[in-house]
Amino acid sequence: MSGGARWGLYGRYLLVIVLGLVWLAPTYLVLVNAFRKSTEYTGTGLWKPSGDFALFGNLAKAWDAADLGSGITSTLLYSVVAPALAAIVGALAGYAITVLRLRHGFLWFIVIYGCTTFPGQMLLEPLFTGYADTQLYDTRIGLILVYVAVDVPLAAFVMRNFFMGASRSVFESGLVDGANPFTIFWRIYLPMCRTALAAIFVLEFTFVWNDFLFGLVLSQSTDVRPLMTSVATLSNAYAGNTVPVILTGGLFVSLPTIALFIATQKLFARGLTLAQL
Amino acid sequence: MSQEVLTHDADVAAAGPRVRGRTRLRHQWWSHGMVAPSVLLVAGLLYLPFLWSLYLSFTHYDGTGSPKWAGLANYHALWDDPVLTTTLRNTAYWVVGTLVLPVGLGLLIAVLTYQLKGGTWLRLPFLLPYAISGTATAVVWGFILGDHGAINSLLSALHLPGGHVSLLQNAPLNTIVMVLAQTWQSIGVNILLFVIGLQSIPRETLEAARVDGATGWTLFRQVIWPLLRPLTAVVVGLALVAGLKTFDLVWIMTQGGPGRSSETLSVTMYRDAFVGNDYGYGAAVAVLLTVVGLLVSALYLGRQAAPKREFDVTGGGR
Numbered sequence: 037m038s039g040g041a042r043w044g045l046y047g048r049y050l051l052v053i054v055l056g057l058v059w060l061a062p063t064y065l066v067l068v069n070a071f072r073k074s075t076e077y078t079g080t081g082l083w084k085p086s087g088d089f090a091l092f093g094n095l096a097k098a099w100d101a102a103d104l105g106s107g108i109t110s111t112l113l114y115s116v117v118a119p120a121l122a123a124i125v126g127a128l129a130g131y132a133i134t135v136l137r138l139r140h141g142f143l144w145f146i147v148i149y150g151c152t153t154f155p156g157q158m159l160l161e162p163l164f165t166g167y168a169d170t171q172l173y174d175t176r177i178g179l180i181l182v183y184v185a186v187d188v189p190l191a192a193f194v195m196r197n198f199f200m201g202a203s204r205s206v207f208e209s210g211l212v213d214g215a216n217p218f219t220i221f222w223r224i225y226l227p228m229c230r231t232a233l234a235a236i237f238v239l240e241f242t243f244v245w246n247d248f249l250f251g252l253v254l255s256q257s258t259d260v261r262p263l264m265t266s267v268a269t270l271s272n273a274y275a276g277n278t279v280p281v282i283l284t285g286g287l288f289v290s291l292p293t294i295a296l297f298i299a300t301q302k303l304f305a306r307g308l309t310l311a312q313l
Numbered sequence: 314m315s316q317e318v319l320t321h322d323a324d325v326a327a328a329g330p331r332v333r334g335r336t337r338l339r340h341q342w343w344s345h346g347m348v349a350p351s352v353l354l355v356a357g358l359l360y361l362p363f364l365w366s367l368y369l370s371f372t373h374y375d376g377t378g379s380p381k382w383a384g385l386a387n388y389h390a391l392w393d394d395p396v397l398t399t400t401l402r403n404t405a406y407w408v409v410g411t412l413v414l415p416v417g418l419g420l421l422i423a424v425l426t427y428q429l430k431g432g433t434w435l436r437l438p439f440l441l442p443y444a445i446s447g448t449a450t451a452v453v454w455g456f457i458l459g460d461h462g463a464i465n466s467l468l469s470a471l472h473l474p475g476g477h478v479s480l481l482q483n484a485p486l487n488t489i490v491m492v493l494a495q496t497w498q499s500i501g502v503n504i505l506l507f508v509i510g511l512q513s514i515p516r517e518t519l520e521a522a523r524v525d526g527a528t529g530w531t532l533f534r535q536v537i538w539p540l541l542r543p544l545t546a547v548v549v550g551l552a553l554v555a556g557l558k559t560f561d562l563v564w565i566m567t568q569g570g571p572g573r574s575s576e577t578l579s580v581t582m583y584r585d586a587f588v589g590n591d592y593g594y595g596a597a598v599a600v601l602l603t604v605v606g607l608l609v610s611a612l613y614l615g616r617q618a619a620p621k622r623e624f625d626v627t628g629g630g631r
């Protein structure tokens with residue numbers, strides 16, 4: 037390696053490491069201050085570790101203040117059930133359009149996928165008033181319905197692309213064996229696309245877990261309200277929580293998606309490519 | 314497609330013409346039943362609300378009773394609203410900011426760590442924030458950027474100027490620092506996509522270019538960048554959408570304030586509709602947001618469609 041190339045290599049390492057440290061600084065700050073005793077937070081020396089170990093005490097305070105227990109139960113329900121349902125519903129549509137060759141299938145596909153261009157703000161008012169009129173406001177069913185509907189277009193898009201590449205002979209031999217189209221879907225096609233299904237599930241789990249806006253508009257009671265909406269109220273100036281408590285809350289609700297991301301990084305990346313290309 | 318139907322029919326033809334017709338009919342029945350759940354869900358929960366919002370924007374409606382037709386009154390009021398300039402300008406900052414910073418820096422980091430020993434680990438600090446919600450990002454950055462927050466206290470401790478500047482209280486500084494917070498959170502997805510794009514470049518193409526003497530910047534400019542172009546289109550499209558729909562971060566960090574100085578269109582809509590209980594006006598803002606989104610996409614797609622074929626000499630790619 038020539039001298040110039042070697043210095044180029046050192047330069048690359050240096051730049052990436054410096055930028056990486058900048059990117060880690062917020063995490064460092066969160067950890068340092070989440071471990072700090074809530075009562076000893078004075079707003080000074082924020083960058084210095086305190087030597088306290090008040091993390092769990094802070095978590096208990098955040099837990100009570102924002103009722104994180106109920107938030108976790110309902111958010112876990114939303115972010116598991118809605119993406120799973122959406123994946124199956126979307127896969128059914130993709131299967132009907134490609135394998136069963138639904139008449140005007142492409143048009144139906146455009147109908148399902150076209151609504152991804154709507155900004156969420158166009159949905160909020162009618163969903164709010166409509167939910168109030170139909171007793172769906174502030175119910176878990178209501179939130180699940182919205183999350184499924186929002187997740188379906190992506191699932192249908194990915195599964196349609198996936199099934200277009202799948203061989204049709206599988207379907208025909210299934211027919212010869214006397215199976216009906218749904219059995220063929222459920223027994224053969226759905227298991228065939230396990231990885232793609234898992235990839236969109238991971239992606240949409242993260243989306244639903246991290247949702248703030250739909251929860252804000254469509255719920256109010258602590259046992260329906262999703263986690264992020266609860267955490268936002270924790271940080272509200274009027275709630276009077278101290279910085280260590282607020283940061284601990286923010287850290288805590290982020291751990292599940294960070295863990296999922298690390299565990300399924302390849303799948304996550306695959307989901308992203310499937311969703312975009 | 315019709316050709317495929319023909320071959321399929323030919324397969325079933327062995328069973329005789331009567332059965333063939335019946336099978337096809339039965340499949341249509343099944344396929345309608347299977348596409349129905351998706352269509353019903355998007356029709357009821359996405360299309361219907363969308364159209365209803367459009368209608369509401371032409372009415373006066375406070376959420377109780379029934380909407381009263383108002384023609385273009387909401388749009389006239391919006392045009393005269395002094396907040397319109399602020400919110401449009403801030404929305405523009407967000408769109409341009411999320412385009413330049415997360416995409417540009419994302420590309421830089423992806424390229425710097427490309428084929429670098431330990432690159433996967435060096436990338437991790439940038440990727441992780443992407444798994445974090447806008448809410449948690451707002452909570453953390455509210456603490457960093459707030460008055461007497463981490464930045465102020467660092468600047469004061471180092472006796473640097475700016476220790477007493479309220480980063481979130483002055484416009485347009487508040488929008489700019491929030492764009493930086495968004496950059497911190499969203500850069501990961503761009504890096505991830507660019508890395509996938511870089512990894513799909515055939516090794517032979519790079520070897521051939523190196524043999525021809527291309528290294529460093531020349532290699533990037535002449536070989537890598539052209540091959541990344543299709544992917545860049547996707548990344549830029551995503552960033553545009555993300556910039557336009559920014560809500561969580563602003564609402565939690567400043568609530569669009571102080572005053573209404575850091576509002577974006579999404580925040581303005583939420584405030585007018587759900588804080589001001591003016592649903593007709595809020596709907597008009599939502600329609601404006603939709604129109605701006607369509608305009609930006611049209612502009613962008615128009616640029617994408619413009620031929621840039623001179624790069625294709627390298628072949629390959631995807």
